[in-house]
Amino acid sequence: MQQKRRVFPILLTVLLLASPGAGAVKKGRGAHDSAGETTGEGAVLWRNPTDIESRNLFFGPGGEEHQPPNRVTFLKEDRGGSNPKFVVQDQAGVKWSVKLGVEARPETVAARLVWAVGYFANEVYFLRDLQVLGLPGHLHRGQKQVGPDGLVHNARLKRYVEGQEKLGNWRWRQDPFSGTRELNGLRVLMALINNWDLKDVNNAIYEDQRADAAGSPARIYMISDLGASFGTTGLSWTQRKSKGNLVAYAHSSFITKVTPRYVHFTTPSQPALILVVNPYRFFSRLGLRWIGRQVPRQDVGWMGELLARLSPVQIRDAFRAAGYSPQEVDGFAKVVEARIAALTQL
Secondary structure, three states, rough: OOOOHHHHHHEEEEHHHOOOOOOOOOOOOEEOOOOEEEOOEEEEEEEEOHHHHHHOOOHHHOOHHOOOOOOEEEEEEEEEOOOOOEEOOOOOOOOOEEEEEOOOOHHHHHHHHHHHHHHHOOOEEEHHHHEEEEEEEOOOHHHHHHHHHHHHEEEEEEEEOOOEEEEEOOOOOOOOOOHHHHHHHHHHHHOOOOOOOOOHHEEEEEEEOOOOOOOOOOEEEEEEOOOOOOOOOOOOHHHHHHEEEEHHHOOOOOOOOOOOOOEEEOOOOOOOOHHOOOHHHHHHOOHHHHHOOOOEHHHHHHHHHHHHHOHHHHHHHHOOOOOOOOOHHHHHHHHHHHHHHHHHOO
């Protein structure tokens, strides 16, 4: 017992020393090219969204033509992550990842807002009702969410894009874009939507065989899991409060400090103290706090200008696409609009 008491403060000290401002002091290795792409070592993080004002945030990056059907066939269960997931196939042969639970709605919205301002995002859709044929008699997770005849409710479907292959994950501390305006803008976006689950495993690198502007395959970087958004600013004791919770989102802090050079955001914040019972989980979350700290003020303003080009209708369309009630749509949208206004006033 005495040994554990000695180890605990040592771990805390090491992690706290390693985390502050790490992303703000790295030398940028990426470059912003004339085609409006942020590139680094052959990779692409952002493309200039010249059509922000006309982007359809109801259908999102996949567009209306890629909407999933409401009847699919079960292929296999996916036991990764913290929410029930399985892979299905539609009649056209397109494969989809189905996610159930509290992340389905917020992830649908977050993907649309991220895509709207030029970052890459998965083609995701929300279906209130989905019939899954051929479901096994027992799922390891989510069995209680499956009704008669394979009917599930409130599902997020992510399309497997033909010609796009996942290569692995990228790290916030080790990537081709450190120090660039575009990576800093992504940090601002995560704070705006309260996405606190910024583990490296939620970042994906895809090789897209579809030709880019230069006629070559692209290696694109994105945040591939945005489900922990629009709730609390950090890991909470309950999922329902920390993800897609209007009350928690509306009452959370956004900007904690502004200096002549930097802006400090609340998200990601310290996890709930009760989670110290799991030291590894608690301290690993503390190590993410730097992502929202010490963001260059000029890059914050740049992101604010991009977001300000979105109309109130577009913002509300993103929440409508996730099946929120009219009251929730308006409530969430007002918080987003207030935060965008705060960015543009810096």
